[in-house]
Amino acid sequence: MITAAVQEREHYLNASYGIKSWLLTKDHKRIGLLYLATITFFFFLGGAFATLIRVELLTPQGDLVSSETYNKLFTMHGVAMVFFFLIPAIPATLGNFFLPMMIGARDLAFPRINLLSWYLLVLGGLLSLYAMLAGGVDTGWTFYTPYSTSYSNTWVIATALGIFVAGFSSILTGLNFIVTVHRMRAPGMTWFRLPLFVWSTYATSVIQVLGTPVLAVTIILLFCERVFHLGIFDPTRGGDPVLFQHLFWFYSHPAVYIMVLPAMGVISELVSVYSRKPVFGYHFVAFASVAIAVLGFLVWGHHLFVSTQSLYAGLVFSFLSYFVAIPSAIKVFNWTATLYKGSISYATPMLYAFGFIGLFTIGGLTGLFVAALGFDVHVTDTYFVVAHFHYIMVGGTIMAYLGGLHYWWPKMTGRMYPEGWAKLSALVIFLGFNLTFFPQFVLGYLGMPRRYHVYPPEFQVLHVLSTAGASVLAVGYVIPMIYFIWSLRYGKVAGANPWNATGLEWQTASPPPAHNFDQSPVVTHEAYDYSTVLGEVEVG
Amino acid sequence: MTEHIDRVRTYALVFAVLIALTVLTTAVAFVDLGPFSVVVALAIAVGKMLLVALFFMHIRHSTRLTRLVVLGGLLWLIILILLSLTDFATRTWVGVPGR
Amino acid sequence: MASEAHAETPALREQFDTEEQQKDASTLGMWIFLITEIMFFGGMFLAYIVYRGANPLVFAVASSSLNVYIGAANTVVLLCSSFTMVLAVRGAQLGQRQTIVLFLILTLILGGVFLGVKAYEWNEKFQEHHVPGPAFHFEGLPPELQGRAQLFFSLYFAMTGLHALHMVIGVGILSLLIWQARKGTYSAAYMTPVDVSGLYWHFVDIIWIFLFPLLYLIDRHLGK
């Protein structure tokens, strides 16, 4: 009989059952999904804080929350989004799931450490969450001293320790990825056959490993100062709060690239697949990732232009900051060159890729504005800066994250997402995003400072526009949440390679078997060699 | 990489030099060398570090990748210190009123 | 089923193809971990450089109150422990169980001695009111420089404290290794845990090699 029950193939999702098989798993794919659930929680938590902020800003007076509460809201929005969503977002979910598959490995080099990193993120998240529920923290996500050490009477220590623990998660993930890329590649998978997502994730890992420890020691010193009365940043004892800022931004500027480099990797994959062309100038794009990782460490002082930092240091950092634009621009130009004469299909992931390229370009170019000493003095701590980094982090990282999630969803779950709804939500997100954040450029240029909830009435129109955009954006983010869950059960069954992509992750079943490949792959082609896969992308 | 087993004598010799350098650096600290006392102290410390790293940590037998990792780590430490010093070392160069 | 996924043993985990690949991966992993440690301590070294540069005299005076002979003796203790550690690793390379256990125990004891001496020194600081905080007092310095002296001792406690914390972790690792080695877990073919733990121990030693001159040996001739 044709209708006889089809024996379901064994894959990583049905290889074992029960909560224990998830909480003790060493499978990088399952750990990727654990991360996905965790960061989704923190995304909506951070989103809830953002909503409250935007609602408060509808009117010039402070009528919804008090100043103290408002300070806590923007702090917790930043902490949740930066440390518990954006930094783990792409590397720890998509990277965890796909990096080993893309290089043809059975798993990461250290699966137990990988599981440990997830537990550390959860532990750090719980610590910070506890701080938020117990009363919140109001220092801003940057924890500047001496306010954070001597004056704030909110939950600084619990929040900072949460970030410290999550930092270990980030370090261990980076360490694991570096060793994996060096030691676990399949036969024939040379460095210049690696998909560009692997290159950019590798570069990200280097930043995580070299930068995060400095944040860790900064938090420890902050902790010692607040709890044990050490005086390392205490100006009354000859300590220098600007040293805190140096140490903090030595990590936190490169951290921007922890967020955006993997996003660039995703975009390289998407642009290639949906144009049916190899990425233009593969070597340049690969080395641009490494160059961004290195140059990213040389520019942190541009966050200190209006502190007591020496003018000469300001000149050096301003000058060096411009160099980051070079590899970034190489990427943008190479993506557009890849599109040229490509046979482009407008699938949802590609829409996100287009969104990324446009928004990242705006975010990057305004980055050049604020890297200029003179201009920055004018717009420091205004909404111009807020708009700039949201164009990079939301317009860049989240766009790419959602694009990557749609692109790899069939591989992760074996089901297609509903294309119509997905396109609609991509459009809603793009419009909502611009409506939210473009007015903030104008606001900032006109002089609206960040972190204030009371403002002159002249700014109200732009703030109302921004809040309206935020509501649209929120709807845009909720739709995928619903249809992704819906698709787990009702989505069209996806084949092994619905996009006719070339990556090794597509050359195995969907969802993949527990050990990724039934036979260890041997690589004989360059990345993105579409002559090896027949057919076109089918858009449902 | 094939295993490389050093002789006990090699280790003992390195150990003896390390102890001698410790005695030396302590003794030199009591001599007035002006600004050079910190230079000498750090030079001896770097020497001791090299001995421990090369012999006890087997960098002398290690792969190129390991050496690259170590050099990268040291280079980043230098970046952290030098670029920070562009600020702290030049603060007093311009007289800004009020600073 | 994955055709070549093999049964997992401690000597060869399932994600690796060969023992050599596994050993290389573990060693590389430990070295990368150590460079994160370089950066971790690097933040404090930067703070030290900045503040010593700004307060050279106060730092010299405050440093001279530390007991240089205890510091030097403790340096020797730590170097001895590195020597015994490397002999333990050598024993593991040769697959000599007795040697591994003996030298790991010696290393553990020396590490314990170091921590004991450190505790004695810290205790002394508490008695002398040299611990930063409201009760801090450093004899021989005018009131306006007391804060700067606190800066030195803040760095002293942060740096030696975090170094000691690493030592405590190292002692924990050693205890685990000794327990495993006595069971006969390690052989010439499988000694990676001993090897990478050795790397960690030597690294902690190197940090002290720098802390000793930086904290104890600042311009002693000025201080006396």
Ligand SMILES: [Cu+2]
């Ligand atoms: Cu920056």
